[in-house]
Amino acid sequence: xxxxxxxxxxxxxxxxxxxxYGGDVVRIQAVSDQQNIPKRFLEQILNxxxxxxxxxxxxxxxxxxxxxxxxxxxxxARVIRHLEGALAPVSCVSERFYAKCTCPDExxxxxxxxxxxxxxxxxxxxxxxxxxxxxxxxxxxRQQPDRSPDFVI
Amino acid sequence: xxxxxxxxxxxxxxxxxxxxYGGDVVRIQAVSDQQNIPKRFLEQILNxxxxxxxxxxxxxxxxxxxxxxxxxxxxxARVIRHLEGALAPVSCVSERFYAKCTCPDExxxxxxxxxxxxxxxxxxxxxxxxxxxxxxxxxxxRQQPDRSPDFVI
DNA sequence: TTAATCTACATTAAGTCAATAGAGATATAG
DNA sequence: CTATATCTCTATTGACTTAATGTAGATTAA
Numbered sequence: 001x002x003x004x005x006x007x008x009x010x011x012x013x014x015x016x017x018x019x020x021y022g023g024d025v026v027r028i029q030a031v032s033d034q035q036n037i038p039k040r041f042l043e044q045i046l047n048x049x050x051x052x053x054x055x056x057x058x059x060x061x062x063x064x065x066x067x068x069x070x071x072x073x074x075x076x077a078r079v080i081r082h083l084e085g086a087l088a089p090v091s092c093v094s095e096r097f098y099a100k101c102t103c104p105d106e107x108x109x110x111x112x113x114x115x116x117x118x119x120x121x122x123x124x125x126x127x128x129x130x131x132x133x134x135x136x137x138x139x140x141x142r143q144q145p146d147r148s149p150d151f152v153i
Numbered sequence: 154x155x156x157x158x159x160x161x162x163x164x165x166x167x168x169x170x171x172x173x174y175g176g177d178v179v180r181i182q183a184v185s186d187q188q189n190i191p192k193r194f195l196e197q198i199l200n201x202x203x204x205x206x207x208x209x210x211x212x213x214x215x216x217x218x219x220x221x222x223x224x225x226x227x228x229x230a231r232v233i234r235h236l237e238g239a240l241a242p243v244s245c246v247s248e249r250f251y252a253k254c255t256c257p258d259e260x261x262x263x264x265x266x267x268x269x270x271x272x273x274x275x276x277x278x279x280x281x282x283x284x285x286x287x288x289x290x291x292x293x294x295r296q297q298p299d300r301s302p303d304f305v306i
Numbered sequence: 307t308t309a310a311t312c313t314a315c316a317t318t319a320a321g322t323c324a325a326t327a328g329a330g331a332t333a334t335a336g
Numbered sequence: 337c338t339a340t341a342t343c344t345c346t347a348t349t350g351a352c353t354t355a356a357t358g359t360a361g362a363t364t365a366a
Contacts, residue, residue, distance in 0.1 A: 002155070002239075002243075003243050005255070005354080006354075006355075008243060008264065012262075015263060027310090027311075027312095028312075034257070035256065035257065036255050036256065038355080038357090040356070040357060041356055043312075043313080044356090047312085058312080058364085059311065059313080059362075059363045060310075060311055060312075060362090060365060061308090061311060061365045061366070062310080062365060063311045063312055063365090064311080076267065089155060089156040090155075090156050090161060101161065102161075103188065104188065107294065108295055109165075109294075110168060110288070110291040111161065111165060113290055114229065114278070114279075117278050118275055118278050118279070121274040121275065121278060122271055122274065122275065125274060126267075129267050129270075133263075133267070134264060134267070137263035137266055138262075141260065141261045141266075142261055157324085159323075159324075180341090180342075180343095182341095191324080191326085194325055194326085196344080197345095199343090200343085210343060210344090211332095211343080212343045212344080213331090213332045213341075213342055214334040214335065214339095214341045215333080215335085215342080216334090216343055217343085218343090
């Protein structure tokens, strides 16, 4: 049930680009420094995100990356599906990456129905959460960095 | 976000043992045949499940495996955690397998809070679903193999 | 023209996964 | 008591994936 480091880096990078949405492009180096992501690896990832239509780039001096769409139009599910494939824990319950599993009869496999519930729960969250949400959560967390829920007056 | 084939086999095998709960032990060969699981691989898995306290075994002729507890006392989450580790998509939001991630400041990482939601959604389902549920779903599906919800009289 | 940037493709080292191999221990049937 | 079907244990393999690193090139603002 893992999100790869690659996927994690991608979402963190998109958050940075989301913060600067509407402004100028952001250099890879800046994202790398700020988010503690190996620069060369991040190059690959951003290139992949460009191929997926999530970001656009400008080359040359003062080049960089920016979001290709408004942050609230980029659900996390789309990004993760592009980078990693299925959200579903087993391929036989995936909506867009379906593949047969090894059970003798899918129609009678009780595990499938449970895993379908899991898939739906994951998808529900990741379909409705967007890069814009990451940006606003980042802002909120910056305001109240270490205030626990019990610490409200 | 994947459940490994190993984990899938384990849960399918436990379902078979769950069906026979209260009766005699079940041979690996029988489980292997019935569930289309490579026998030698299944041996390893059942051995691992035994180490985890989920099943017990009898050796020798007419040996085999049986559940070590009532099916309704075995939540899927326990099994998966034993075999695969964390349910959480990223280690930094795992309750029992916490590990630091690479983000510069966990307290201010917006991705963490989203992934925590995902973790909780997954855990909620897998903590409340037990081997007994798999057994009863299997029975239900056997009764009504191809009757869709729209097809009820 | 320079230098900072993105682009493209190749390579690598380590790890994981699914499965297989082989030798051994145990217990039941006969 | 012996034959044999089972579980037990450790090791190994081959394919694949992951997270990076290497090298060379294209682009563009200053």
